[in-house]
Amino acid sequence: MMVPINYFVALSGILFILGAVGVLVRRNLIVMFMSVELMLNAANLAFVAYARHYLSMDGQVFVFFVIAVAAAEVAVGLSMVIAIFRTRQNINVDDLNSLKG
């Protein structure tokens, strides 16, 4: 039995909103970062679902690009988090407040 396309899209929409809300309300850098990944993967789910609907490869290819870019972002993001942890012993965004005006 085929699961209708709308179910996939609804699920990806929910995941995307969860990710966006997560970035806005959570205060731990690593958790905010995980929420961003959730947003990207919500988009990936929508891509593969639609790619199957259209029987086209374009959507599948896009997913690979998103995964590769997300990996690059992880490398940069985690190294920055580590650099911050070294200087402050803390990765709570609310304590990142040396810039104000």
Next chain:
Amino acid sequence: MSIQEFLRDLTYLLPFTYLVSWAAVLLIVDLFLPDDRKGLLAPLAALGMAVGIGLSILQVGQQQAAFNGLAMVDGFSIFMNVLFLGIGLVGVALAYDYLKRMGLERGEYYILLVFSITGMMLMGSANDLIMVFLALELLSIPLYVLSGLARPQQASEEAGIKYFLMGAFASGFVVFGIALIFGMTGTTSIPGIVSTVSSGTLLNPLIFTVGGGLMLVGLGFKVAVVPFHMWTPDVYEGAPSAVTAFMSNGAKAAGFAALIRVLVVALPSIATDLTPVIWIIAALTMILGNVVAIAQRNIKRLLAYSSIAHAGYILMVLVAYGSAGLAAQAVAAALFYLVAYTLTNFGAWAVVIALEKKEGRGLMLEDYSGLGNRHMGLAVAMTIFMLSFTGVPPTLGFVGKFYLFNVVIEGGYIWLALIGVLTSLVSAYYYLRVVVYMFMRDGEPEVRRDVWVNLTAGVTAAGLVALTIFAAPLFDWATRAVLAGF
């Protein structure tokens, strides 16, 4: 795709293939340079970008799609290539002495800068939403690293992580928007989207509009428009000034290049839905950017809010993108203003860099007191930049604003134009305050004498005044050359 076609497409995209290879060569050179000689990479990077400008200019007049229509070579992309490579050259010139002086001389700066420039150039050439996304990331990820270049200084690290989080968040919106647009049309190619929309086979127009809106949000983060601007002042203040100068011009121009491609080429069909949104965003951006800038005492934060305000002015002209008769004119006006803004902004940052001391001193407005007595040339140049930001003749900033308002009024958005004019008047207060400090207060500002920074300030100041004479022919030329594809 045969090997001949592959090689042919590589030559169509020669500026990119060449620049990426050059950056890879620089990475290897960096490996063999001792730590105290990393400055050698600056002339090498500059040489690479100068050759890139030559290669781009050789392509003038071409109109080709490469790699199965993923990327385009056309008037618009060549114009943007030259603009971005020029931005890169000034970015190197401003950084060379600054990085040495601040103890930040690391080879990464120049290499990441070249990679970031490649991403910006791809953004101007993108003809497929896959390319838009990849270009966005290629330009952003090096910028995240560059903002945190001055680690372990807390301000720089904080700027890096804030920029990174907000940038990744924005990418999420762009990707999900692309996913929805792909879902409704079955293609990611921009011409393909246009033909699907015009043939009326959209799966669901509402979701298509939502996808377009999400892309607008994501790109709005990149160009820093209200309400997606919160990161801008912090990142601009915390990042090393040379990086901020480069990023405030490059990332903004690239963001608008993407907005123009996506809105004007791919999404004119949903203009009636998006135009009111753009109207409100532009109005809010102009008002908030200019009003909050009044309260700033730190010149870097002042320029950050000024950059938000100017993003509002450029976005203002894009409300007219949906009307067929005005779209080309709107794009030309936006590009013209982008060039005027880039010149002005680089000049202003050159002056900031000349006055900055170690540990973030020399950045308050008070530190500019007496500049007019001690260093007349620099003070006059800064005055020209402030006048150009405000939009006072005879500067290019005035001409640019004139063209912007012209299009907006022709499009019938009188109220928006009125908000633009009134906020420009407000902006005169804080821009001219800098001039007042320089000429009417006493002080003993110390200025770092560096030939490249002085040259940047001098050339941009002279250019801003001299180019006003040729403004009309320049604008006509831009309209004809750039917009052949629109």
